[in-house]
Amino acid sequence: MVVDKVAVMARIAVIGAGMGAMAAAARLAVAGHRVVVYERTETYGGAVRRFERDGFRFDTGPGLLPLPAVQRDLFVKTGKEPLEDCVQLTQVDPSSRHVFVDGTEVSLPNASRAGVVTALDAALGAGAGQRWGDFLVRAREAWDRTRRPLLEEPLWPNWQVLAEREPYPAVPHKRLLRTRVAGTLTEVGAWELRDPRLAALLESHALAYGLDPRTAPASAAVLPYMEHAFGTWYVRGGIRELARAVYERCLRRRVEFVFGAEVTGVAEKDGRASGVELADARVAEADFVVAGVAPQTLSRFLPGTALRPQSGVxxxxxxxxxxxxxxxxxxxxxxxxxxxxVVHAEDRETELDLLFGTPGGVAARPTVTVLRPDDPTLVPDADHEAVTLVSAVPARRGEVDAAHVENLITVAERAVPGLRERMLWQEVRTPADIEETTGAVGGAIPAPALASAGGRLLHPANTTGVPGLFTVGGWSHPGGGLPHAGMSGALVAGLIVEGPDFRGSQ
Structure with missing residues (x-):
């Protein structure tokens, strides 16, 4: 597909006000284009939302920020005020505490290999920390091999190279007179870490992104490495404050937002995207259309076209x-x-069988992440606490069983003693709420792009088979998660502004 470089001001229509879409909008506006964002709901941020009640405030989307360099780059490239002038960022230390099924606990220091090695040795026994540290060295090699093609560059036309090549340098393992190397994350845990608690620690990183570690490629080792190398960060006031800062940066760059504007189609003229069709029968003309929506939604926007990813992914x-x-x-x-x-599941194999089986189900005692921010802006006063419980569940449109919510609270009591006695009230956010917010069927959440695995964990290119139509956000390259969605905005802006000569973020 040929994409002409934009040399003059263009009209650009952006569908959706998610984090990737707003990142693209701000960058395109700085490049001199007229950008209008059409958002179906009444607010910005996509899945990054907030719930408030009785002086309590909660993030209902991501609660922590990995790889803040992506957001820092956005603010550097779109204005004079750096990210830290717009939000207050703090490193979370310890990065995480883990409660294993046998009762063992360990707290892992933030972004400190030596500290993590020491903590694991003390909690799990001598040698455990060294095995984890050696794993991180190999994970870094996988990161170095895939960082640019999977995060900073448009999807390669020959993406099959990424699909076939396993970048993780697995350690040869002799089994039954045969020498094998790990091909999945579970095999990495079993053969290289050799401790069920270390394996659970490793696999929890995949599960946090909605991946089955038994089928996730060994290259998924980049997920814990990314957290280890670049730290875990929190935004004072919650991640919703980051969405606010990006939205305000867009406004300062004169991006126009139209809320409550439901897009029903992508207009075409002479075989090229020419604008968006709105529910009130208006057509907003544009030279380029950037769609930050789930793939099923985008397919509905072009009913007369057999829309296929231009890359074939x-x-x-x-x-x-x-x-x-x-x-x-x-x-x-x-x-x-x-x-x-992170409170680990009592029976991880059963949890994974149910979660990723057909039809999907939930374990009685699943893996639960308990978030307890040290942030006085989230509570009415110092005599209260705001706690968030998060667990993976199958994507579905029906209601979540109330008994499962109770199970999550029971599991969380292992991390928060006396939890039930302290509860004033609870609020539940289900897959149906995520579907309503994002449009993804069943509330499914996209994972970051990963190499190998035959390409099934890659994402379609940001260009499409329709000239002038681009995709942005978690459902397109380079995939889900705040850093990856933010990079999709940078890539789309580069493809529109620079055209086919664009080779990625610098």
Missing amino acids: APQRGLPSRLTVLLALRGGRPEGTAHRT
């Missing part, structure tokens, strides 16, 4: 959703409490 399928339980507690947050605690 199909959207990720079979991904789960997320159940989020917001808890308002009496009593303040104890000093020294970890921001994030």
Whole structure:
């Protein structure tokens, strides 16, 4: 597909006000184009939302920020005020606390290999930290091999190279007189880490992104490496404050937002995208259209066209959703409490069988992430605490069983003693709520792009088979998660402004 470089001001229509879409809008506006964002709901941020009640405030989407360099780059490239002038960023330390099924606990320091090695040795026994540290060295090699093609460059035309080549340098493992190397994340845990608790620690990183570690390629090792190398960060006031800052940056760059504007189609003229059709029968003309919507929604926008990804890469399928339980507690947050605690499933194999089986189900005692931010802006006073529970569940349109919510609270009591006695009220956010917010069927949540695995964990290119139509956000290259969605905005802006000569972020 040939994409002409834009030398003069163009009219650009952006569908959706998600984080990737707003990143693209701000960058395109700085390049001198007239950008209008059409958002179906009444607010910005996509899945990055907030719930408020009785002086409590909760993120209902992501609760932590990995790889903040992506957001820093956005603010550097779109204005004079750096990211830290617009939001208050703090490193979360410890990065995470883990409660294993045998009762063992460990707190992992943030962005400190030596600290993590020491903590694991002390909690799990001598040698555990060294094995994890050696794994991180190999994971870094996989990161170095895939960082640019999977995060900073448009999807390669010969993407099959990424699909076939496993970048993780697995350690040869002799089994039954045969020498094998790990091909999946589960095999990495079993053969290289050799401790069920280390394996659970490793696999929890895949599960957090909605991936089955038994089928996720060894290249998924980049997920824990990314957190280890670049730290885990929190935005004071919640990640919703980051969405606010990006939205305000767009406004300062004169991006126009039209809320409550439902797009029903992409207009075409002479075989090229020429604008968007709105529910009130208006057509907003544009020279380029940037769609930040789920693939099923985009397909509905072009009913007369057999829309296929221009790259030939199909959207990720079979991904789960997320159940989020917001808890308002009496009593303040104890000093020294970890921001994030992962309580591991009692039976991980059963949990994965149910979650990724057909039809999907949920384990009675699943893996639960407990978020307890040290942030006074989230509570009415120091005598209260805001706690969020998060667990992966199958993508579905029906209601979530109330018994499962109770199970999550029971699991969380292992991390928060006396939890039920402290509860004032609870609020639940289900896959149906995510579907309503994002348009993804069943509330499915896209995972970041990963190499190998035959390409099934890649995402379609940001260009499409329709000239002038681009895709942005978690359902297109380079995939889901705040850093990847933010990079999709940078890539789309580069493809529109620079055309076919664009080779990626610098």
